[in-house]
Amino acid sequence: MAKDQGPSPLGQRPIPDLAGPNISKFLCDMGLPCHGSASGFTASLKSRLKPCPWAAIEPDMAKLYFNYSTMNAGKSTVLLQASHNYRERGMQTYLMTAQFDNRAGEGCIASRIGISDKADTFAPGEDLYVKLSCRLLEQKVACIFIDEAQFLEKDQVWQLARVVDDLKVPVMCYGLRVDFRGELFPGSAALLALADEMREVRTICHCGKKATMVVRMGSDGKALHEGAQVQIGGNETYVSLCRRHWRAAMNGEPIVG
Numbered sequence: 001m002a003k004d005q006g007p008s009p010l011g012q013r014p015i016p017d018l019a020g021p022n023i024s025k026f027l028c029d030m031g032l033p034c035h036g037s038a039s040g041f042t043a044s045l046k047s048r049l050k051p052c053p054w055a056a057i058e059p060d061m062a063k064l065y066f067n068y069s070t071m072n073a074g075k076s077t078v079l080l081q082a083s084h085n086y087r088e089r090g091m092q093t094y095l096m097t098a099q100f101d102n103r104a105g106e107g108c109i110a111s112r113i114g115i116s117d118k119a120d121t122f123a124p125g126e127d128l129y130v131k132l133s134c135r136l137l138e139q140k141v142a143c144i145f146i147d148e149a150q151f152l153e154k155d156q157v158w159q160l161a162r163v164v165d166d167l168k169v170p171v172m173c174y175g176l177r178v179d180f181r182g183e184l185f186p187g188s189a190a191l192l193a194l195a196d197e198m199r200e201v202r203t204i205c206h207c208g209k210k211a212t213m214v215v216r217m218g219s220d221g222k223a224l225h226e227g228a229q230v231q232i233g234g235n236e237t238y239v240s241l242c243r244r245h246w247r248a249a250m251n252g253e254p255i256v257g
């Protein structure tokens, strides 16, 4: 995962490399400087963004939201429903999810109950303020939805905060709060610190209590204590539990699915 880069000056770090062929072409097409300084780009971009006709219907209401939960609680279902609600009212939404391989842009947000939608992707090191600014220049967007937000880097969460504050577009993030060891994901830690509003997507433990924790189950049916924080796929190896049963599982008791 991303290394901690220390305190970020409110996400205002210089805009990084803009020399990628796609973004350069896009900037040139828009009449924006594609080889100039980062500050020149920012000034030019801001001049294009004011006034901001594609801002949310109530621009002053734009907020950074964090909808968090444990595994298999239905976050993606909630995200897709919320996006649908916008589109049903004739407003466009922009969906993003974590890029798990090299196929930039080819993402999909899928729910276990069988609904899905195409999504753009975000990758480590990518400047999401630049990416979303360019997208907003192309198309009016009422709300930005981000799935797998636990995989955001701390700086990327600051960049999303700038999108909310400066471009007046709401950003709704959906992600896991803690990993299978009971530790915060970096993206979730930053969102817990910065989000304007937080909501819990609830699911239950086998005992009926709210599940707030998750275990990764080994082939012996017992909880794993070690391993990478990020594991692609294999959702069936995770079991969501209340804290008491998570502690029992981590102490070696068999896991009740």
Ligand SMILES: [Zn+2]
Pocket: 205, 206, 207, 208, 209, 241, 242, 243, 244, 245
């Ligand atoms: Zn329980």
